[in-house]
Amino acid sequence: MPFVIKDEDQGGNNKQHLNLSTLAYEVISSDMFTFGEEKLSGFINTVFEYYYPLAEASIGRSLNRLIGELDKCLSNIPGDEKTKQQVLERLVSQKKERLIEKAKSYESGKTFKFWLNKRNLEYLTERNSECCEERYYTKRGKYIKCVLEEYARLPYIDREKIYFSPLMEEIQAAIRDKSQLRVVTGRDVIYSVYPYDILSDPLSTTNYLVGYCTRYGNSEDEKRPCSFRISALKSIRQEKSKSAFLKASLWKQLSQTITSRGVQFLVGNETEIHVKLTKAGVTKYRRQTHLRPPFVREQDNGIYVFQCTTAQAEFYFFKFGKDAEIIHPAELRNKFKIMYEAAINTYICEGGQLE
Template identity: 30%
Template sequence: MQESLKIKVFVSPLVRSQLEMDVQDYKLRGLGELCNRIIARFPELEPMRKGESSEELYKNCPPLQFYVRKENADFLRFAQERNFKKGTLCRHYFEEYVNLSRGDRECFLQRDLLQKVNAAIEAKENLFIGYRDAVLHVAPCFVAFSPSRVRAYLVVCEEANRVSEAFRALRISHMKSVVADPKSEAFHLSSFALSKQAELFREHFDPFLCYGKEVLVRLNETGIDLLRRAVTNRPPFERVKGLDGVYRFQCSEKLAQIYFPQFLENAEILSPQSLREWFLTRFQKAMVLYRKA
């Protein structure tokens, strides 16, 4: 891709560090690509006002340098028309970008793909989505965020025999391509049960799509103590009356596979059976590994 004007931007160490982390997290080619993607969408960010930014505050900060791509000519024209220094204007938009929540930054960088997603939702069509190392044929349902907008997700529906297996939440930052499939009706609109489930997930969203799903677990005293302390990814739970040490968790199998391995022998998965068998298989493999030692 052709490049043109080279710009030197003095930014704070905090802003530079966040930009560098985003380059790594979103697997971009470098700071130049990220900087160009930010200024390409400058109208979506809070505008800079005259006299708002002082070069004196940043004179001791090491400069960030990148080439402005020719397709970002509108940004250069805007700076010239407003009589803004290009480096100062870039710094303002970099700071505005960094001040967005992480989930909002993911959506900001994936705006072109999300526009195609929203068009498919409006048209009630399925999509082919390049996701990580696979291509998924899915119906987009809605965009949602984790608590504090730390992650952005696209909830989709796949063709499946059971409603419980049809939905998944995709990380928006991992989407690589979006192609419309106008020949097929959105999967989740093909039945009342699927469309109802999509609405329930929208109303009660969590990244693991736990709403309406239950896992029964028997804990010993050590397990009960660990349950009180292990709060990361802990699903909502209640003690089952009349059953000693048995707890009911509002939890998908995917979340259970992440949360409960730390309990080892202090927790027994009672149901669903498919999850119980998953743990049985994993512990058997671990047993074989340790017996070899």
């Protein structure tokens, strides 16, 4: 049963007061910045709409899912129906108690108000809504709070999947239908993508659309391996009239490339990167395993050779500062020089001295 609106609020009351724990409010603020959402109401409505069908905080939905799963399992087990029903009721009762206690456990923190969008307001208050949470929460605000508190305690990569659910679903549909995708990047560059999968980097910090791509409208382009950060894309649209069928050998080659490079560095060719490391640089290389390029051999004078793309070398070694000097290739060495000089200039005052 949906939440009842008082008589004086009939006709729609979408103003909602909310109190979130400090942790939840900070996570939501951080995700808003990362995902490029400026309006708090917009962000909360998006998260609630996409997550309430999955959240344990939707206690009625959670219990209904459990009953369905138990019915299926128990139907295949010999025994009398009365005993099986008692087992089901006991398990559901235990789950219900645990979820109610979990809902009560979230502390108070930041109080504010936001505006429910039409879809969420209808779900929470319309008579014909499938919402059945009023029996577990005294107020709709408490229910919304618990959904958001649960969201805030998920790993970042799962929160990203929730917020970008429509893009994720469009990609999965294209993979299932073997259709191409029209992808618009944050820089307004448009690609035709032959989707392979949605994958994350080795530390599971970001979701990527992985596959082959060509420039949009340029069917003669060579198909190149690609990986797009889903959170950085402007739009994705399935193009059902355009097949994404490719030879099995190409998909196998892509899988091998992902294994060797990781999803972040599919673009570009691998080459030998020569880096002169100090003792501190060697220590940093041994300790900093995230996106570490493969070591090939050691040469004279503290020069180490790695096999990777220049993009990976830039990402990994730039933070080493004076402890890593790029020797080869010359283009990468010059790029480091320009970036370090630009950084120094930021700290130089008008007199030409470092501040």
